[in-house]
Amino acid sequence: MTEPERLRADAVRNRTAILRATEELLTRYHPQQISMEQIAAAAGVGKGTVFHRFGSRYGLMRALMQERAQDLESAITAGPPPLGQGAPPRVRLLAFLTAVVDLVARNKGLLAALGPAAPVTTAPVTTASASVTTVPEQEPREAHPVYKSWHGHISQLVYQQRQDLDADMLAHVLLATLHSEPILNALQRGDGNRLDRTLRDLVTGLLPE
Template sequence: MAEARPERADAARNRRAILRATEELLARHRPDQISMEQIAAAAGVGKGTVFHRFGSRMGLMVELMRERAYALEGAVTTGPPPLGPGAPPEERLMAFLDAIVDVVGRNKGLLAALGHAATAAPRPAREQGEHRDEAGGEHPLHRFWHGHISALITARRPDLDGELLAHILLGSIQSEPVLRLLERGETSRLAASLRAVAAGVLAAPASGDPPGTSA
């Protein structure tokens, strides 16, 4: 079998331009308000180039989120603390929540759109591949975020259900009231509130208190 050829320089340039244009449009519009024609015009390429590269609008949205997932995963695994290794779990969790808010704030509505796509009709085979989760339809970004948050909560509070708490934290970001808040540009308000919730979750119970009691 022949080895896959490296991506041509012009193709790589077009890909970066399309993804950048998509993110810039998402900063002002919901995904269902953005057409492939708009994306192509903003990227300075033909509409056919966008369809050939990504297959559909949802395929493009998924690819954009994969890009964000890889960037954030790199910062978490090899970047400097507190987002990267070397800081206490609570500091890393706060930094990670801030990073999530930044990503979602720059891509308003994208998580909700992908969540809807996971429950809608199956996508064409060209759009599935590694994006598909046979167990639950979650896209790669959500799986990574959930796993990291769960691990940090468990590292600080092994007595708690870190897996469920991570789902609760992430679920709140995808709620309609929060998405409307992000559309108004209130990312700092969301970040502060998530930090407050996380601080409450990670607060250690008073020494000697049995589970479920307060000091």
Template sequence: MTEPERLRADAARNRAAILRATEELLARHHPQQISMEQVAAAAGVGKGTVFHRFGSRHGLMRALIQERAQDLEVAISTGPPPLGVGAPPRERLLAFLTAAVDLVARNKGLLAALGPEAPVTAAPDRQPREAHPVYRRWHGHLSDLVQQQRPDLDTDMLAHVLLATLHSEPILNALERGDGSRLDHTLRDVVTALMPDEDMRTGRF
């Protein structure tokens, strides 16, 4: 391995370690209680490395939620089923909603701290939430999956309704109490009622 390649590999490992340490700290503390020094110590890197990579605590938090949202998008586009291509639309939709609920539940404090700049909840510069690229891609994914099985529905509006659960204040409060499984089960009830499996649709039991 050449020196530039080694440096790039080291930088990638440091970045992953910093983000992982940040997420672990967020599981126990509010974002405002986490310092760059704590993150550096937990990641096993120097404080200067954290500042060099992310600039500020806000930049670090924003990078973390962007990375987790991107991980989900990669799983949708290139990962194995049921999140990835290859599963029936109903199963892919259920898998996506479970993954999205888990993402928000694990990072609810972070989303609240980032406010309108969080890519899962809203667009930068206080643009409408639906203008953010991540929201648009998630909305399009949901709409397409419903369209494949239930083209008779208003798939555009239904996708907005499903995504709205991820930034509803009562829902976020429920997640704060540890009710992520309740939200997941409720969304699954909604989807399975609207998109019954093949045996139910054809009357085969």
């Protein structure tokens, strides 16, 4: 998926140092509390290095997210059932949801750190007696790769079992769970099993055996 992209030895060292420092900070603080300067300091590098490697705050979070999601990704596409191919869709979906809840629980702040969407450019200033010139409008922001992948997987499994449902929307609803602050708080308190059971109840209500 990602090409090797030869990096210099020190670049590789600093890259991993930054990633490790970031996740260490994420376990202790809310994402909005963490500045790029803090990350750089904690990793023992300069701020310029962080931006040179990851481009932006969003890029850093995305890279970390992808790293964490890699195992699950390969388990789905190439692993054994019930996560991998072979089990009935309903079972695969339940297994996948359990795995995702677990992944998110172990990486508390990460989802909240980037939201499901890409970054944004700022809007122009307009005074009260405004000109009525061309309106820049907001365009929908694109979801990050991991979200897209998860959404595609869920909606596909749902569709295989129930063509009469709105699989696309249902997948969004199920994933929305993982971006809710109260739920992330619950996960941090160790209530992952409660969330897992609730999602299972919801899914089994729709996809009976």
